[in-house]
Amino acid sequence: MPIVHELVDDLIAEGDELDDLVAPLADADWATATPAPGWTIAHQVAHLRWTDEVSLTAATDPQAFAGQVAAAGANAEHFVDEAAAAGAQLPPADLLQHWRAARGRLAGALLAVADGVRIPWFGPPMSAASMATARLMETWAHGLDIADALGVQRTATDRIKGVVHIGVRTRDYAYLVNGRTPPATAFRYEIVAPSGEVWTWGPDEARDVIRGPAVDFCELVTQRRAPDELALEFVGDDAHAWSSIAQCFAGPPGTGRAGA
Numbered sequence: 001m002p003i004v005h006e007l008v009d010d011l012i013a014e015g016d017e018l019d020d021l022v023a024p025l026a027d028a029d030w031a032t033a034t035p036a037p038g039w040t041i042a043h044q045v046a047h048l049r050w051t052d053e054v055s056l057t058a059a060t061d062p063q064a065f066a067g068q069v070a071a072a073g074a075n076a077e078h079f080v081d082e083a084a085a086a087g088a089q090l091p092p093a094d095l096l097q098h099w100r101a102a103r104g105r106l107a108g109a110l111l112a113v114a115d116g117v118r119i120p121w122f123g124p125p126m127s128a129a130s131m132a133t134a135r136l137m138e139t140w141a142h143g144l145d146i147a148d149a150l151g152v153q154r155t156a157t158d159r160i161k162g163v164v165h166i167g168v169r170t171r172d173y174a175y176l177v178n179g180r181t182p183p184a185t186a187f188r189y190e191i192v193a194p195s196g197e198v199w200t201w202g203p204d205e206a207r208d209v210i211r212g213p214a215v216d217f218c219e220l221v222t223q224r225r226a227p228d229e230l231a232l233e234f235v236g237d238d239a240h241a242w243s244s245i246a247q248c249f250a251g252p253p254g255t256g257r258a259g260a
């Protein structure tokens with residue numbers, strides 16, 4: 001099976017699992033505050049809906065997407081918050097239906113992207129596989145915010161390998177967005193999947209090594225937990241320094257979450 005099909009299947013499963021979590025909520029529960037300052041559960045779902053819709057436009061109508069980027073203009077940093085706030089005003093049933101439609105259409109659109117075609121984005125253009133992985137990462141991360149708000153412990157699955165992969169691939173980005181120079185040498189990552197399999201990236205002889213559970217690694221790179229709350233081992237000065245700025249999502253440097 002082509003990798004994009006596997007990734008889209010994972011994206012669909014992640015969205016369906018989060019849908020199962022929010023669908024039974026009473027309307028009043030959608031106003032529950034989440035760990036993201038100023039964002040309720042409705043904001044979180046509205047953000048996923050909006051981003052899926054924008055991703056769909058990028059994958060199917062690059063010219064229209066370019067128009068959206070131009071419309072954001074100098075307000076680009078606030079564009080996401082404004083879209084989430086607007087979507088959160090919808091009745092929960094309508095918001096949920098809009099999100100279902102957006103993510104369903106996006107899955108089909110990503111599968112239809114021809115090999116070698118790059119999808120435009122707010123950052124560098126990306127392949128359909130990379131877009132699916134990015135949407136998986138965001139769905140997982142915002143789903144964690146919602147689960148935390150509801151006091152629910154989610155069951156981890158190996159589909160978070162895509163999130164881990166983004167965390168590994170964005171090592172240098174985390175340095176650059178913080179105005180720092182990335183290390184010249186690669187890190188070694190030894191990450192234990194929910195199934196118990198060990199996923200590895202980087203050279204065996206690397207001086208800097210990150211080890212630990214996949215869920216904890218995902219929580220680090222999405223800035224959902226502080227490093228001192230996680231069962232991760234950082235070997236080497238550069239690995240320790242990276243742990244404080246790790247960021248796999250686009251945009252300015254994140255503020256992270258306060259540790260224990």
